[in-house]
Amino acid sequence: MTTIKHFIFLLGFLTSLTLSAQNKQVGKAVDAELITLKTALNKATVLQDSQKIAMAYLKLAEFYNRLHIDSEATKHYQHYLDIESEKDTGFVYVKNALGAINLDLKKFKDAKHYLQQSLLVSQELNYSKGQAKTHALLGSVYEKTKAYKKALKHQNISLSIFKSLNDSTGLAITNENLGSVYEDLEKYNVAYKYFKKAFSYAENGRSDIKINIINNLGDINRKSGHYNKALSYTEQALLLAQETQNNSQIESALKDLARIYAGLGDFEQAYQYLSHQSIVNEQEIERHNAELVSAMQVLYEVKEKEAELKLLNKQNQINTVRQYIILVCAVALLLALSVGFLYWKKKRKHEQHILEYKQQLLQADLDKKTVEEAALKREIDIKVSSLANYSLHIAHKNKMLSDVSRTLSNLKDRNVVLIKSKLIEITKDINSDLSNNNEWTELMSYFGQIHPDFFETLKKVALNKLSSSEMRLCMLLRLNLSSKEIAEILRITSDSVRIARYRLRKKLPINSKDDLQAYLLNL
Template sequence: MMLLYRTFLTLLLAGCCVALRAQEEKTLIIHQPEQARPPADTSFLAWKDASNKALEQKDWLQAARCFRQMGRICYHRGHYPQALDYHLQAGRLFHQQGETLLEAENLNDIGTLYYYNRQPAQARREHNEAFALYSRRQHRAGMAFTHGKIGHLYEKQQQYDSAFYYQRLALDQYLQIDDRRGMAKIYENIGSIYEDLARYDSAAPYFRRALALNEQTGDSLACIEVLNNLGDVLRKTGRYGAALRQTRAALAMALRHNEQYQACSAYRDIAKAFNGLGQNDSAYYYLELSRHHLLQIYSQENGRQVALLQTMYDIEKKNNEIGRLRNARNITLALVVVGLLLVAVAMLVISRQRLKIRNAQLLNAQEKRHYEIGKALMESEMEHKKLQEHSLKQELEVRSKELSTHTLHIIQKNQLLENLHDRLEEMVKEDRRDQKKQLKQLQLQINRNFNQDQHWDEFRGIFEQVHQSFFDKLKSCCEHLTPGDLRLIALLRMNLPSGDIATLLGISQDSLRVLRYRLRKKLNLPQGESLAVFIQSL
């Protein structure tokens, strides 16, 4: 049952990763002003008509704005080549009209396109050019936004030092102009970097600052994202109850605002939290809800893809027909009417068939791509876990070697002190008065240092790393253990011979038996049960 559950969890997470990647693409420009966000697919035709009208009237600035919006629509639907073409047309017109700020914004959009087209070097060049334009105009908000883009690019390339550097540059610039929306996004970015580095205690404060600023600005989508991040950090640090509270708050907001990507992510994180608590029935329930939302997202995305392809095809078809009509103006009216009727009938039949074939091919290619992506993500996750397991085994071996080295050092030191002590005792018995007093002082000093050595602290630190949670389990059995008791238990846990334990503690074998007897009493062990076996079983 557990194997089936884990397999289901892995497959669902792989699917969620594909959906969440699309969500990440959407949120890259989500923190711009509301009126600047791309319109829905149904507006593509309206923008196309507006661009044609602007070109006819030679309103180049309006035409550039239309091209940019059309590029954004294609970008959000995954048609990167077409999106790049529209953005490049917009960039040329913005440059010709001297609209520096709009040109810089468009360059940042192109940089994002190159990044998702797996061309990070070209993406960096576009962002650098955008930053140069903003710097020329001393536009601090644009400079900060571009620094945040560059920092995000470095984060995805796992160059975290550079990512921190640019995110902090962006934060300083946003602080200077008191742009709370921008500051919130940068705090969230810095928290994400710390989360990638598994420094969760450092990530949480930045996410909380981002949440507070987003609540002030009323950015509900950003609040949902940050709440999900906070819940994820708390879950990864084992605070499942607090994680559930944050993630459920994110889920409530996502459902209230119909943000299905965020709702899917929240359900998935709640399932993980319940799995961490050992409540697998609840985990399975929320995974099912996540899967249901994921299927809805796929269905909606496929519908939008088909709608956009249909719109673009209709536009191309319309433009072709207009071109043919213009070329046929010098032909007689009768020939034009007859020819157009024949062409229209033929094109109608052919285009419908071609459209059906093309849509079927596109759907098949998309399904194949989704399958390949999910398979690749699953394989990557399995390889990552194998690497983590190998790394943990190596670290455990290193710590065990260090623990043995420290133990050997203490044994050698105590044996040396014991030999010195015996030698001094013999010298004292020789009864030479000129040195007897000094030798007694040395002997007393050696006795005091038998059990006071800094290596005991180092020994305990390494022991706790090798045997994690051992002392916590031990204290659950008995809360009244002294430091000396804990030291003896640690040595017994290492299966050291009684002679070595007595040497390490600087006591005799008889004293060691007394200590073991007292420890058995404190642990309430029944007569006949082995103390060593009990300690090894913890």
């Protein structure tokens, strides 16, 4: 177990060394792409070419959609529709994209509205591929809302159209969708057949679709209890995901492998894969955050420059008006008074615009800080998860050493005197290792980094001085661990934990009906 632990920590350390450089490269690529797209939009606007403007908005929408900045993606898709009012295949494509965004956001009513508009236009145009994609998305909407009959109806219509078009990619996706519906209905044999069909169509197609289908084949075999087949499929999915550097699919495969080994009873292997999955998940979160923060930074800078340019233009207009007023005043006082009144009115309007632009700058700055705060919260959540995992590792280690100590103690009476003395010496060494407090010091240090004021606040509110063991118990309760897990960490019985909790309650200002753990979590 110690070797596995060291391996996982080493892998995480090496990954963190390369992650910073990768994030910088990702950020530069996102910056360059956004600047290129914005430049194309500005050029099209200067040329007043409505078709190029519409295409620029569409590409920007797809860019934000890829980064999951849904508000910006939706806004740019709407700009495209405002310019390209003709109901053609582009209209169908954009409405399907808006439906998919709202499906991901779980706004199923809005998603259905966009998709029904898309379906109506694609039917009027006799646009078969558009109809097939829309039916597939509608099927997914009904699946998420647990309307499985309607989901199967739309997916089967989509499947029929893709068959007539001989579209292997569409057939692969639709068969996978049907398998997913039957998986939700717990009809695993039917789901497996559809996943197999999906794989046959995707075998020579896009790698991301192929990997996802293989993962589904592994998962459906795991749920059916066929762990060896599940293991084969999932390992194949992991290998393909690693070859294509698809982190989301790598994470999914590692999670499924952990579940499979847990089902096989090999909890050590399950723990190892789960730890690998946690590392990949952290990498993916940091990569996505790097893309998101970089895009928002560039977006903020672009908006700031646009606002500054508008502000400068308005200022130039004000200067022009002033010069005009001076010339007019030289001609006639009456005319100067009239023009002065108009100037005052325009100046007030311009200043109002300037105030609005400044407010837009402040709002852009606030949006940037909101993104940074969200990224910081994700980092804290990761650290809390690491702390809990470390606590469970201590419990596992203590349990293992206790079992070894007990076994050696039982053997000492069955052998000769020399062996007996040696076994006694080994038992003493193990018990000495179990009593080592270094891990407690390290754990409390981790805890103090995440909850720096917890112990000080606890000492202030306590009615009587708390012992070191009571402080440890408070820390473990604050980590939201169960009495069983606490007993394993402290190497005591569950009854001893219950008595310790009872004594702790007497030293804290808590009512008899209130929950001790809830009180500490809210402290």
